[in-house]
Amino acid sequence: MWPFLTSVVATCYLLGVSTRRMERLVESLGVTRLSKSQVSEMAKELDEAVEAFRTRPLDAGPYTFVAADALVLKVREAGRVVGVHTLIATGVNAEGYREILGVAVSSAEDGAGWLAFFRRRLS
Structure with missing residues (x-):
């Protein structure tokens, strides 16, 4: 294709x-x-x-700055429109360039969701 x-x-x-x-x-x-x-x-x-x-390796680190935030997006699930949280982490590498470190979809932007996000990303 x-x-x-x-x-x-x-x-x-x-x-x-x-x-x-x-x-x-x-x-x-x-x-x-x-x-x-x-x-x-x-x-x-x-x-x-x-x-x-x-799942790519984060080999451009160490990261001098890391920011994490969520974006609520409307998606269609089972014929209904619902809001989902897209968790996004970005970092600034040693060369000063920004890089997306991870992206994941979660049902909520809470401590448990972020903990799972970073654990998955660091494993």
Whole structure:
């Protein structure tokens, strides 16, 4: 599968572009048909890329500064729109560059959620 096409489809999905409009966009890129199996393959590739990012080694440390915050996002779960907390940690490495250290979805922004987040990231 083309990495560019996977990126386009993922971006459209995240922006809430309808399936019909996405099909027209993909056709304008020269793809005549996008099957369900192709979309499934793209989703699998995206899942693998996200997991690789989330579990990558943090070898640019030590981090002179670390910030942690949450962003509440609306998502569709079982046909309902609900708010989920996206926990995000960023750090400044020894060279002075900011880096995303970790991202996770949690049902709440509480002590237990953050403790689990950092334990998973440091394991």
